[in-house]
Amino acid sequence: xxxxxxxxxxxxxALLVSSSVMVTACAGIQATPGLExxxxxxDVALKKITSTNWKLVTVQDGSGIPSARLKSGIAANHIxxxxxxxxxxxxxxxxxxxxxxxxxxxxxxxxxNFAATKKVCVPSLMQTDQEIIGYLQQxxxxxxxxxxxxxLSDAQVLTLVESSSAP
Numbered sequence: 001x002x003x004x005x006x007x008x009x010x011x012x013x014a015l016l017v018s019s020s021v022m023v024t025a026c027a028g029i030q031a032t033p034g035l036e037x038x039x040x041x042x043d044v045a046l047k048k049i050t051s052t053n054w055k056l057v058t059v060q061d062g063s064g065i066p067s068a069r070l071k072s073g074i075a076a077n078h079i080x081x082x083x084x085x086x087x088x089x090x091x092x093x094x095x096x097x098x099x100x101x102x103x104x105x106x107x108x109x110x111x112x113n114f115a116a117t118k119k120v121c122v123p124s125l126m127q128t129d130q131e132i133i134g135y136l137q138q139x140x141x142x143x144x145x146x147x148x149x150x151x152l153s154d155a156q157v158l159t160l161v162e163s164s165s166a167p
Contacts, residue, residue, distance in 0.1 A: 041106060045144050049103075054081040054149055055163035056092075059135065062155045072127040079132060080167040081160060088136070091167035093128030094121035099136070109142045109151065 040048055056079035058066035068076050072093075079092035088101040088111055099114035114133045120126075138153040151158040 040144050040146075045142075046103060048144050048146070049142075049149060050083045050085075052149075053163040053166045054083075054160040055079070056081065056132075056158060056160050058157075058159045060157040060159070066157070066159065070128055070131050072124045072131055074124060074128045079128075080163055080165060082167050089167045090132060090136075093132065094125035095119050095129055096167065097129055097133065099133075103142075107141050107143065109139055111136045111139055 039045075056076045058068055059070060059076055060066040070076055070079075074093065079090060081088065081090040083101060086100055086102060087098055089096065089098045091097065095116040095118065097114055097116040099111055101109065101111045103109055114137070116129060135153075135156055135158055136151070138156060139151040139158065140154075141152040143150045143152065147161065149160045151160070
């Protein structure tokens with residue numbers, strides 16, 4: 001038998017029910033990918049993107065599982081990128097590669113018109129160059145904060161962090 005009067009037992013029961021409903025309702029809420037409180041936008045985002053040397057750390061494809069390795073077998077962190085003016089440069093495979101890029105609208109990015117030096121390397125390194133070009137050409141959105149840059153398409157996410165070395 002409870003030592004509380006009946007009206008307090010009723011309040012206690014109501015509080016337990018309402019708090020369990022709130023916990024259950026909130027358990028299904030997930031953060032929307034790419035929408036973080038610390039995301040940068042506009043000129044601040046542009047400055048961060050262009051003033052930083054970037055290193056690829058993970059590639060997430062349609063499986064939804066981030067990988068630190070590319071399909072070619074090369075570690076993702078060998079890839080270095082630099083957004084310089086309207087030129088995007090990257091290296092880490094066989095050749096130095098460059099292309100155009102722009103931010104046409106808020107959180108939108110376009111990349112294309114890639115070209116590369118013509119060195120001949122082992123097949124896995126040459127495959128890496130083509131794999132990265134393929135990913136970059138599909139990217140349509142970006143999310144950047146002080147610590148990382150994510151490039152996103154409908155099927156992939158490339159996560160990059162600051163690098164001490166340029167491509």
